[in-house]
Structure formats: C-alpha cells, structure tokens
Amino acid sequence: MRRPCVPFVAALMALPLLQSCDRGVRPPLIAIIVPSQDNPFFKAEADAAAVRARALGYRVRIDSHGDDAYLQDNLIDAAIASGAKAIVLDNAGTDASISAVRRATRAGIACFLIDRDIAATGIAKAQIIADNDQGARIVAAEFVRRMGAAGGDYAELLGKESDTNAQVRTRGFHAVLDGDKQLHRVAAQSADWSQSEAFDKTEVILQSHATIKGIIAGNDTMALGAVAAARSSGRPVAVITGFDGSPDALAAIKSAQLSATTLQPAAIISRMAVDELDRYLKTGTTGKPERQIIPCDLVTPSNVDEFVDFEKIR
Amino acid sequence: MNASGAKLLAKGRLAQSPARLVLIALRMRALLVLIALVVVFTILSPDFLTANNLSILSKHIAVYSILAIGMTFVVLTGGIDLSVGSVAGLSGIVAGYVLTHGIMIGGIARYPGVAAAIVAALTVSLVAGAVNGWLVSRAAVAPFIATLGSLYIARGAALLFSNGKTFPGLGADSPHGSRFFTMLGQSFLLRLPLPVWIALALFAIAATIAAKTPFGRHVYAVGGNERAARLSGVRVPRVKFIAYLVSALAAGIVGLLIASELESAHPATGESFELTAIAAIVLGGTSLMGGRGSVSGSLLGACVIGILADGMVMLGVSEFWQMVVKGVVIVLAVAGDQLQTRLQAKLLPFLLRSNAEA
Numbered sequence: 001m002r003r004p005c006v007p008f009v010a011a012l013m014a015l016p017l018l019q020s021c022d023r024g025v026r027p028p029l030i031a032i033i034v035p036s037q038d039n040p041f042f043k044a045e046a047d048a049a050a051v052r053a054r055a056l057g058y059r060v061r062i063d064s065h066g067d068d069a070y071l072q073d074n075l076i077d078a079a080i081a082s083g084a085k086a087i088v089l090d091n092a093g094t095d096a097s098i099s100a101v102r103r104a105t106r107a108g109i110a111c112f113l114i115d116r117d118i119a120a121t122g123i124a125k126a127q128i129i130a131d132n133d134q135g136a137r138i139v140a141a142e143f144v145r146r147m148g149a150a151g152g153d154y155a156e157l158l159g160k161e162s163d164t165n166a167q168v169r170t171r172g173f174h175a176v177l178d179g180d181k182q183l184h185r186v187a188a189q190s191a192d193w194s195q196s197e198a199f200d201k202t203e204v205i206l207q208s209h210a211t212i213k214g215i216i217a218g219n220d221t222m223a224l225g226a227v228a229a230a231r232s233s234g235r236p237v238a239v240i241t242g243f244d245g246s247p248d249a250l251a252a253i254k255s256a257q258l259s260a261t262t263l264q265p266a267a268i269i270s271r272m273a274v275d276e277l278d279r280y281l282k283t284g285t286t287g288k289p290e291r292q293i294i295p296c297d298l299v300t301p302s303n304v305d306e307f308v309d310f311e312k313i314r
Numbered sequence: 315m316n317a318s319g320a321k322l323l324a325k326g327r328l329a330q331s332p333a334r335l336v337l338i339a340l341r342m343r344a345l346l347v348l349i350a351l352v353v354v355f356t357i358l359s360p361d362f363l364t365a366n367n368l369s370i371l372s373k374h375i376a377v378y379s380i381l382a383i384g385m386t387f388v389v390l391t392g393g394i395d396l397s398v399g400s401v402a403g404l405s406g407i408v409a410g411y412v413l414t415h416g417i418m419i420g421g422i423a424r425y426p427g428v429a430a431a432i433v434a435a436l437t438v439s440l441v442a443g444a445v446n447g448w449l450v451s452r453a454a455v456a457p458f459i460a461t462l463g464s465l466y467i468a469r470g471a472a473l474l475f476s477n478g479k480t481f482p483g484l485g486a487d488s489p490h491g492s493r494f495f496t497m498l499g500q501s502f503l504l505r506l507p508l509p510v511w512i513a514l515a516l517f518a519i520a521a522t523i524a525a526k527t528p529f530g531r532h533v534y535a536v537g538g539n540e541r542a543a544r545l546s547g548v549r550v551p552r553v554k555f556i557a558y559l560v561s562a563l564a565a566g567i568v569g570l571l572i573a574s575e576l577e578s579a580h581p582a583t584g585e586s587f588e589l590t591a592i593a594a595i596v597l598g599g600t601s602l603m604g605g606r607g608s609v610s611g612s613l614l615g616a617c618v619i620g621i622l623a624d625g626m627v628m629l630g631v632s633e634f635w636q637m638v639v640k641g642v643v644i645v646l647a648v649a650g651d652q653l654q655t656r657l658q659a660k661l662l663p664f665l666l667r668s669n670a671e672a
Contacts, residue, residue: 037633061630069480069580070572074374078627081367082359095482099496099577119482161478162581 030058030277031079033072034090037064039221040246041266042090044310045115049088049270056278058085069096076100079109086110086125086277088270094119094164110280112273115266116165121290126276128269128292132165135262135296136172139241142260142298143173143216144180146239151182152213154239155205157198157226158190159218166190169218169243177216186212191222198225199232206235214239220249220261227257245299245310253304263297266310333661340654343647344598344614351618355625362628369507371624376513377568379616381587382594383513383520384564386612387557389595390524392537392604393450393457395558398565399587400468401442403580405569407472409435410481410579413495428494436566442468443562447555465588472581485577499574509571516564521609533557537604593640594619597647618643 030053034042042064050060061082065072072092079087080103087109091097098120101111105123113127121127147154156173159166177183187205191198198217202225206212215230215237217223223242230237238259242249245263252258272294276286299307306314339346355362381398388395412431416423442464449460486493501508524530532553535543544550568587573579592602598615600607622643626636 061627062632063627064633068582068585069576069578070583073572073575074624075627077370077374078367078624081364081370081624082361082628093480093578093580095480096576096578096580098482099485099575162480 027057027059028085028281029079029082030060030086030088030274031075031082031084032060032062032088033075033079034062034064035067035092037062040248041244041264041310045090045266045270048267048310049114049274052271052274053088053277056274058278065092067092069093069100072097073100076104080104080107084109085281086112088112088114088273088277090115091118093162098123110277112277114269114273115264117291124290125280126273126286126288126290126292128273128276128294130264130266130269131293131295132168132264133172133175135243135264136169137176138296138298139243139260139262140173140176140216142300143214143239143241144176144183146241146259147183147214149182151180151184153184153186153209153211154214154216155187155189155202155209155212156185157201157215157217157222158188159193159222161190163193166193166218173216191217191225193219193221195221195225195228198222199229202226202229203233206230206233206237210235212237214241216241218243220244220246220258223258223261224248224252227252231257245297245307247309250299250304250307253299253301256301260298260300263299263307263312264310265294265296265312268311269294333657337654337657337661340650340657341599343650343654344611344618347597347643347647348614348618348621351621351625355621355628359625359628362625365505367624367628369502369505371620372510373507374624375617375620376507376509377571378590378594378620379513379613380509380516380564380568380571381591382598382612382616383517383609384561385588385591386520386595386598386600386607386609387524387533388457388561389592389600389602390533390537390604390607391554391557392540393554393557394461394592394602395446395561396458396461396588397442397446397464397468398561398568398591399584400465400472401439401562401565402569402572402584402587403582404442404468404472404475405435405439405566406573406579406583407475407481407569407581408438409495409570409573410484411475413484413492414481428492431495432498432570435570436563439562439566439569440559443559443565444555446562447558450558451551451554469581476579476581478581480581481579483577484573484579496574496577499571509575512567512571516567517609517613520560524609529553529556534605537606539605590619593644596644596651599651601651615647 032046032049034046037043037046046062050062053060063075065075069092076087087104089111091113094117097118101118102123104111111124113124115129117127117129118124158170186209189201189205191201202215206229215226217226220242223240226240241259242261245261249258249261253261276288280286297312306312361367385395385398409431412426412434416425446461446464449455450457485496499509503511524533532548535548536550536553540550569584572583594615595612596602597618598611600611622640626639
C-alpha cells in the first residue's frame with residue numbers, strides 16, 4: 001500500500017513543468033463576484049461587467065457567493081491566488097465583507113464595489129451604488145398617486161432584515177407614505193426577498209385584512225409573489241409596486257399586473273466600475289471619488305417600453 | 315484436494331490479481347481522486363500549484379476537515395449531526411457578542427477579552443452538543459430528527475442573539491476588537507495558516523483516540539452492532555453522548571475561525587456546512603450506517619471537497635456546473651464504497667486461502 005506513493009509524489013513534483021509553457025502571455029484577470037447567477041438582477045450586473053471587461057481586453061471570471069460571507073472570503077482568496085488584477089464585487093454584507101476587501105487590497109488587488117457598499121472607506125477603490133433612498137421615494141410617491149386621494153389600507157413586504165438595502169428602502173418608503181394621512185399600513189412582514197415567501201405571507205395577510213388596497217414591496221420578486229397571491233386568493237389588490245426593475249417585473253407592468261417599480265441601473269453601474277477599474281490599472285487613479293451614488297428610474301405602464309435588462313435604452 | 319478443486323483454485327488465482335488491484339484502488343479511491351484532481355487542476359490552471367494558492371487552499375480545507383473530523387465520531391456510532399453549521403454560526407455570534415458587547419456584571423458591561431470570548435463560544439457549542447447527545451442517547455430520538463431540531467434551534471438562537479445583524483469590528487482597528495482574536499484565523503506559523511495547524515492537531519488527537527483508546531474502540535463497536543456492544547459491557551449512551559460533544563466542539567472551533575477570518579460574526583454563517591462535512595466523511599469511506607470508516611479518511615475527503623471547490627473556481631467553471639460536478643463526485647464515492655464491499659465479500663475466500671498457503 002505504501003509503495004505506489006513514490007511515483008505519485010515524483011509525478012506531482014514534476015507537474016509545475018507541465019504548466020510553465022503558457023505563463024506570461026495571458027491577459028490580466030478580473031474576478032467578478034456577485035451574490036448569485038440565478039437571479040436576473042445579479043446576472044445582468046455580472047454579464048454587463050463581463051462584457052465590458054472582455055471588450056477592454058481582460059480575462060474574466062464570474063463567481064457567486066450566495067450571500068455567504070465565508071464563501072465570499074474563499075472566493076476572494078481564490079482571486080488572490082489566481083493573480084487577479086482587480087475584483088468587481090457585489091458583496092455579502094456591509095460589515096462582514098470588510099476584512100476580505102482589505103485582504104485583497106493588501107495583496108495588491110484593486111476592489112471595485114457595485115450595488116452594495118461596505119461600512120468602511122479608503123479600502124476599496126470605488127463603491128458605486130444605486131440610490132436606494134431616492135428610488136424608494138419615487139416609487140412610494142407613485143404608490144401614493146395610484147392609491148388615489150381616498151387612500152386606504154396597505155401592506156408592506158420587507159426584504160431580508162439583515163440587509164442594509166432593505167432598511168434603506170423601507171425608510172425611503174415611509175418618508176413618503178407616512179406623510180399621507182389617508183394611507184394606513186395594516187400589515188408589515190419580511191419575506192426575505194423571496195417570491196415564494198412573499199406569496200405565502202401575502203395570502204395570509206389578505207385573509208386577515210380584507211380591506212387591503214395596495215401592497216408595497218421591497219423588491220420585484222416579492223412584488224410578483226404578492227401579485228400571484230392576490231390572483232390565487234381571488235382578492236384583487238389595486239396597487240402593487242416593486243423595486244429593482246427586473247425583466248419579469250417589466251413584463252408584469254406591461255400586462256397591468258404590477259403597478260410600478262424602480263429600476264436600478266445595474267448594467268450602467270457595472271460598466272462604470274469596469275471603466276474606472278481600467279483607468280485605475282492604467283493610470284493609478286480612477287479619477288472619481290470613492291463613493292458614487294447613481295439615481296434610480298421610476299418605471300410605470302406609460303414608460304415601461306424604455307427599459308430593458310436593468311437599463312434605460314431610450 | 316481433488317482435481318476440480320485445484321482447477322477452481324487456479325482459476326481463482328488468475329482472477330485474483332487484477333481483482334485485487336481493483337480492490338486496492340477502490341480502497342484508496344479518495345486518495346486516487348485527490349491525486350487526479352491535483353493533476354487535472356495543475357495542468358488546466360497555471361496558478362493552482364503555487365505556494366500562495368496551496369496556503370490558501372490548506373486554510374479552506376482546514377475548516378472542512380475540522381468539521382468532518384468531529385462529525386466522524388458521530389457517524390461511526392451510526393448517528394448523524396445536522397446541527398454543525400448552525401452551531402458554528404452560533405459559536406461565532408457568541409464570541410462576537412462577548413467581544414463587542416461584553417458581559418453585564420452588576421449593570422456595567424465588562425469586556426473580558428479574547429480568552430473569555432473563546433471559552434464562552436466553545437461552552438455554548440458544548441451545550442448544544444450535550445443537548446444533541448442527551449436527545450439521542452437518553453431520550454432515544456432518532457439522530458436525524460434530534461439534530462435537525464437543534465439545527466433550527468441553534469440558528470434561531472444565533473439570530474436572536476444578534477437580532478439578525480452582524481457583529482462587526484472584531485479586528486484590531488476597532489474599539490472592542492482584538493488583535494489576538496483575528497490571529498486565530500489569519501496568522502501564520504512556519505508559513506502555514508494557523509487554522510491548518512489547529513486542524514492538524516485535532517486530526518492527530520482524533521486519529522489517536524479513534525485507533526488507540528478504549529473509547530475509540532467503543533465508538534466502532536456501538537456503530538457496528540449496538541446490541542452486541544451493550545451486551546459486552548460498552549456504555550452505549552455515554553459513548554454516543556461524547557461523540558455529539560466532540561462534533562459540536564469541532565463546529566464551535568470552526569465558528570471561531572470563521573469569525574476571526576471575517577473579523578465579524580454573522581448569524582447565517584455555516585449554512586449547509588453539515589452537508590459539506592457529510593460529503594467529506596462519505597468520500598473518505600466512512601459508512602453512514604456506522605461502525606466502518608476512519609478519521610484519516612475524513613481528512614482525505616475534506617481535501618477532495620476543498621480542492622474540487624477551489625479548483626473549479628480558479629478554472630472559472632460556471633457555478634451551475636460546479637454543483638453538478640460536486641454531486642457526481644459524491645454519488646460516485648458512495649457507489650465505489652458499495653462496489654468495494656461486494657468485491658471484498660466475493661474475493662474473501664480466495665484472499666483467505668492464498669494467505670493460508672503463503
């Protein structure tokens with residue numbers, strides 16, 4: 001049983017010879033790390049960054065951390081080990097990501113954060129995020145308008161409570177909604193950003209509150225869950241709004257199932273990050289402040305045709 | 315011996331040598347898979363076999379292997395521990411809480427330091443393990459159900475403790491953070507990350523216990539045939555109880571290492587770790603029915619899982635394919651285990667005879 005090990009070890013030691021041939025000629029590597037690739041928003045943001053980076057002559061790798069800070073840590077380690085020149089990161093937690101970003105920066109890898117920021121400045125080269133507060137305010141204003149002068153009862157579906165964006169959005173909503181004395185929030189539940197959870201919770205909420213006229217959701221997947229629940233329980237809900245501007249939500253707005261949403265310019269943010277990254281690698285500076293906040297767009301039935309894939313095309 | 319018997323024996327001998335090779339290959343399958351993976355990734359990715367990457371890789375493997383080594387004892391007794399991921403998360407949260415919020419003594423928060431945080435985290439982990447052990451050994455709850463329950467309880471407790479939030483700033487540059495706490499997961503000793511040394515130390519202890527001590531033999535006996543073990547005087551409930559304590563302690567250590575690496579404690583840390591640990595154990599040739607397997611096998615299995623995960627990331631394999639590949643490797647490992655068992659049973663008469671003649 002012991003003898004076979006000797007040739008194996010010898011073969012292992014010879015392995016580096018095999019690979020030395022194609023070193024040095026490869027274009028520089030960019031690691032793009034996003035929460036998941038089975039979600040249209042993160043997919044669009046990863047794809048937009050990848051396309052721009054490849055066009056600029058970089059080698060690209062896309063990984064996803066599934067909102068698991070430890071997995072993100074491992075992926076950043078892998079990027080360091082692969083000799084990546086820069087990382088484009090949609091991170092797994094504003095506090096839990098700091099040490100990983102710092103480690104990458106210390107290893108000489110420039111980090112460009114998109115979509116979500118971290119609770120520290122001076123480590124990442126740029127933090128480019130959509131203005132969630134402004135986005136929440138514009139969609140809440142539209143919600144108020146559609147609820148009409150008479151107002152009425154509404155329910156709120158909140159995102160994952162540990163997520164900063166969930167908190168920023170609900171604060172933005174209430175900055176507008178609480179000013180209207182005709183609107184009454186009769187139920188508020190977290191549905192963890194998830195469609196199936198939003199479906200279940202909305203069904204229960206509609207059972208216990210027959211008067212509900214509107215549902216304001218912290219993202220599109222939850223809004224679509226609410227749309228499905230309202231349909232299946234046979235209780236029409238006049239106004240349902242989302243947040244993000246996903247292709248599914250745009251389709252639902254076209255078919256008048258969803259009232260409105262806010263589009264986060266994910267594709268633009270990704271491209272900005274890659275452009276700044278390119279400038280940083282070539283000149284040593286991004287030429288921009290670290291924190292950049294990009295406004296969101298309101299999507300309603302009247303302008304829905306102007307948007308596609310997290311981008312305003314007209 | 316008559317002529318037909320001799321013929322049969324000769325035939326058996328002929329069949330025996332290739333079959334024996336297959337058997338040896340099957341026995342060493344985790345090692346062979348490991349070598350194959352290293353070869354493939356080295357050829358495909360020039361960055362794989364570099365000192366830098368090996369150091370990072372060993373750190374990842376350390377976390378998986380600590381979990382797997384701890385759970386091996388539970389699996390050897392014929393049980394399973396689904397709560398390790400949640401217990402890891404809880405352990406990190408407890409350490410984070412003690413470090414950043416201190417302990418209330420007489421209405422004043424006191425900051426007792428790193429050692430106390432580590433002790434508190436490991437104590438809470440051991441309590442979780444004791445609950446598992448008590449449920450399985452005394453209350454006779456099926457291990458799957460008992461630890462599934464504690465999976466939820468520990469995760470819920472972690473979320474309650476932190477109110478769903480992260481405890482940030484456990485590092486040196488924060489008011490209540492500590493340089494020593496971050497050293498746990500981030501420092502190096504002789505150019506190897508500290509977690510690797512911790513994993514190696516735990517491995518040495520666990521392997522010795524499993525192979526050389528009465529407790530180790532009792533673990534195998536309980537998993538092999540619980541009734542026979544009891545009738546021959548093994549204190550079955552006690553053995554099981556300790557096995558769950560070991561598993562929870564390992565999970566607690568992992569929780570501390572991760573919190574230290576991230577310099578923050580997040581209540582969702584460790585989701586699906588139990589599945590990674592089970593996969594590593596099974597890859598290492600330990601039977602989920604209990605009684606058969608080894609600690610070193612689990613270490614090998616953890617290496618396979620870690621190299622597979624990191625290697626595919628380095629190659630830029632799509633995450634969807636990564637899942638498929640991981641699943642295929644696990645299924646093949648179990649299939650190989652079954653094949654080995656059957657082949658062994660078939661070859662046994664020949665093996666015995668050739669040994670007797672030699």
